[in-house]
Amino acid sequence: MADQPKLEGATLWAISAGLAFLVLFLQWVFGKGRRTRKGLPPGSMGWPLLGETLQLIAAYKTSNPEPFVDTRRSRYGKVFKTHLFGKPTIFSTDPEVNKFILQNEGKLFATSYPSSITNLLGKHSLLLIQGNLHKRLHSLTLSFANSSVLKDHLMFDIEKLVCLTLDGWKDHVLLQDEAKKITFELTVKQLLSFDPGQWSENLRKEYLQLIDGFFSLPVPLPFTTYGKALKARAKVAEELRLVLKRRRDSESSDHYDMLAALLNEKSTTTSDGLSDDQIIDLLLSLLVAGYETTSTIMTLAVKFLTETPDALAQLKEEHEAIRKQKPGAQRLEWSDYKSMAFTQCVISETLRIANIISGVFRRALCDVEIKGFNIPQDWLVFPCFRAVHLDQELYSDARKFNPWRWQGNHPSTSSGTVFTPFGGGPRLCPGYELARVEISVFLHHMVTLFSWEVVEEDKLIFFPTTRTVKRYPINLTRRGRRSPLEI
Numbered sequence: 366m367a368d369q370p371k372l373e374g375a376t377l378w379a380i381s382a383g384l385a386f387l388v389l390f391l392q393w394v395f396g397k398g399r400r401t402r403k404g405l406p407p408g409s410m411g412w413p414l415l416g417e418t419l420q421l422i423a424a425y426k427t428s429n430p431e432p433f434v435d436t437r438r439s440r441y442g443k444v445f446k447t448h449l450f451g452k453p454t455i456f457s458t459d460p461e462v463n464k465f466i467l468q469n470e471g472k473l474f475a476t477s478y479p480s481s482i483t484n485l486l487g488k489h490s491l492l493l494i495q496g497n498l499h500k501r502l503h504s505l506t507l508s509f510a511n512s513s514v515l516k517d518h519l520m521f522d523i524e525k526l527v528c529l530t531l532d533g534w535k536d537h538v539l540l541q542d543e544a545k546k547i548t549f550e551l552t553v554k555q556l557l558s559f560d561p562g563q564w565s566e567n568l569r570k571e572y573l574q575l576i577d578g579f580f581s582l583p584v585p586l587p588f589t590t591y592g593k594a595l596k597a598r599a600k601v602a603e604e605l606r607l608v609l610k611r612r613r614d615s616e617s618s619d620h621y622d623m624l625a626a627l628l629n630e631k632s633t634t635t636s637d638g639l640s641d642d643q644i645i646d647l648l649l650s651l652l653v654a655g656y657e658t659t660s661t662i663m664t665l666a667v668k669f670l671t672e673t674p675d676a677l678a679q680l681k682e683e684h685e686a687i688r689k690q691k692p693g694a695q696r697l698e699w700s701d702y703k704s705m706a707f708t709q710c711v712i713s714e715t716l717r718i719a720n721i722i723s724g725v726f727r728r729a730l731c732d733v734e735i736k737g738f739n740i741p742q743d744w745l746v747f748p749c750f751r752a753v754h755l756d757q758e759l760y761s762d763a764r765k766f767n768p769w770r771w772q773g774n775h776p777s778t779s780s781g782t783v784f785t786p787f788g789g790g791p792r793l794c795p796g797y798e799l800a801r802v803e804i805s806v807f808l809h810h811m812v813t814l815f816s817w818e819v820v821e822e823d824k825l826i827f828f829p830t831t832r833t834v835k836r837y838p839i840n841l842t843r844r845g846r847r848s849p850l851e852i
C-alpha cells in the first residue's frame with residue numbers, strides 16, 4: 366500500500382508528459398503557421414523552394430487578389446512571414462512598418478531585385494544604385510520633374526504629345542496601347558528632346574520586348590522571352606549610345622533635357638562626370654519607370670470613370686468649365702492644371718485601388734527589430750502598399766472606387782503613411798508630380814474631345830503587372846471641339 370501513491374505519481378507524470386507531447390505534436394501539425402523562430406512574425410513558409418509563390422501568382426492573376434493577403438492577415442496579423450520568389454520574406458500590411466522600411470533605405474534595408482531584372486535594367490540604373498551617387502542622381506531626376514520645370518517647360522510638351530495621339534484616333538482604339546504610346550513619347554521627349562517618329566516607335570517595340578523579360582523565367586537562350594529581352598536591351602543601349610555620342614561630339618549645348626543634365630553632372634568631390642555606361646543605364650531605367658506606371662493609371666482612370674457615371678459626369682463638368690474660359694482651342698495653362706481638384710481625386714482613387722506597384726522588395730542589411738518582431742539579416746521584406754490602400758479599417762468601403770473620399774480633408778492625404786502609391790523615403794518616386802500632370806492633361810482632352818463606349822467587358826488582372834486583359838477596347842465619338850494642335 367505504501368508504494369501505491371508513488372506508482373500513481375509515476376503514472377500521472379507519464380500521462381502528463383504524454384499529453385504535453387501530444388499537445389506539442391498537434392500544435393506542430395495544425396499550428397505550423399504560428400510556430401516562429403524566436404521573434405519572427407508568424408506565417409507559413411509554404412512548400413520547399415516554391416514557398417507561397419504559386420498561391421500569390423494565382424491570386425494576382427485574377428480580378429480579386431485580396432484573399433491572398435486577407436486570409437494571412439486574419440490568421441497571423443498585419444505582419445507575417447512567407448517565402449516568395451525563392452526567398453524567405455516578411456510581408457507587411459502595416460502602414461507604420463512600411464514607413465519604417467522605406468525611411469530606412471540604405472541604413473537598415475536596401476533595394477533588392479533578382480539578378481534577372483538587374484541584368485535587364487543595368488547595374489547603374491537609378492533603381493539599383495546606392496549611397497551618394499544614388500542621392501545625387503535621385504535629386505537630379507527630381508529637379509527635372511518638379512513643379513517649376515513642369516510649369517515652364519514640360520506642360521507644353523505634354524499637351525502637344527497627348528493631342529498628337531488623340532488627334533490620330535478614329536472610331537475605335539485599344540486605350541491601354543494608346544496610353545502607353547503617349548507616355549513613351551513623352552519620356553523620350555523629356556530625356557532626349559526627340560519628337561515622335563519612326564525612331565521612337567522602333568525603340569518602343571524593343572522596350573515592349575525588354576519589359577516582357579522582367580516577368581519571364583530567366584533562361585537566357587535566344588528563343589526564350591528572357592533571351593529576347595536581353596537582345597532588346599542590347600539594341601536599346603546601342604541606340605542610346607549613338608545618341609550620346611552625337612551629343613558629346615556636338616558643339617552646341619542648347620538642349621534642355623535629361624541627357625544634357627546627365628552630361629553636365631559632376632561629382633562634387635572629384636568633379637568627375639558620368640561614364641557612358643552610367644548615362645545609358647540611367648536613361649534606360651527612366652524609360653522603364655515612367656512608362657507602364659503612368660499609362661496604366663491613365664487607362665484605369667477611364668475604366669473606373671466609365672463604370673461610375675456620376676464621377677465621369679463631375680469630371681466632365683470640371684473640364685468643360687475650364688474649356689469655357691478658353692475661347693477656341695487655347696492651350697492649358699499651369700493654373701488650369703491647378704484648378705482640376707476633382708481630377709486629382711480621381712487620380713488618387715485610381716492609384717489607391719489599382720496601382721501597378723503593389724509594393725516594393727527590400728533586403729534587410731542586418732537583423733532588424735520592429736514592433737516586437739525580428740527581421741533576420743538578408744531576409745526580404747515586402748511593404749505591401751496595396752494591402753494598406755485596401756484595408757477596410759483605414760478606408761471606409763475600401764474596395765470601392767469612390768473619388769469623393771478625397772474631397773475635403775481625408776486623413777490619408779496628409780499622413781503619408783496610409784497612402785503611398787509613389788513609395789517613400791530616399792527612393793520616393795521622383796516622377797510623382799510629372800505623372801499627375803500627364804494623367805490630368807490626358808483626361809482633360811479625353812473627356813472634352815470624345816465620348817466613348819466600352820466595346821466588350823474587360824477584366825482587370827494584377828500579374829505579371831496590373832493591366833486589363835483585352836487592353837481596354839473602346840468606340841469613340843468625337844464631340845466637335847477643336848484640339849489645340851489645330852490652331
Ligand code: HEM
Pocket residue numbers: 476491492493503506510650651654655656658659662720721722725785786787788789791792793794795796797799800
Ligand atoms: C502613376 C505613375 C507612377 C507611379 C505609381 C510610380 C511609382 C513609383 C514607386 C512606388 C517608386 C518607388 C520604388 C522603390 O521604392 O523601390 C518609384 C520609383 C521611381 N520612379 Fe516612379 N512612378 C510613377 C511614375 C513615374 C514617372 C513619370 C517617372 C519619370 C521620371 C518615374 C520615375 C521613377 C524613378 C526614376 C524611380 C526610382 C527612384 C529611386 O530608386 O531613387 N516614375 N515610382
